[in-house]
Amino acid sequence: EDARALGADEAIDYTRTRFEDAVEPVDLVFDTAGGDRLLRSPAVLKPGGRLVSVAEESPDATYFVVEPSREQLVELARLADAGELRPLVDGVFALADARAAFERSLGSGKRGKVVLRVAD
Secondary structure: OOHHHHOOOOOOOOOOOOHHHHOOOEEEEEEOOOHHHHHHHHHHEEEEEEEEEOOOOOOOOEEOOOOOOHHHHHHHHHHHHOOOOOOOEEEEEEHHHHHHHHHHHHOOOOOOEEEEEOOO
């Protein structure tokens, strides 16, 4: 599914284009990947812009850990059940295949979340 269908103004194929070559300076970068992308993100910030990461710590970024609450998860489930929230799922793995799921989560070309099924 194209990112524009989810509300993005612009989509960049990172396998073909370095985002810092395609993005005009922005006020905020919200990093969820870490690694090389996090290291390259300051290049697209406007002066005074902010870089926030939930993936890993960096001297250039504000880092925070997200801790889910039961109330938030219940509300997310309600939104998904109502069709108002459409999660992108790359693949579903049985709990017994957790190693394969973890390896997929680290792989390139993943489109969406990797899900562990803990019950049938």
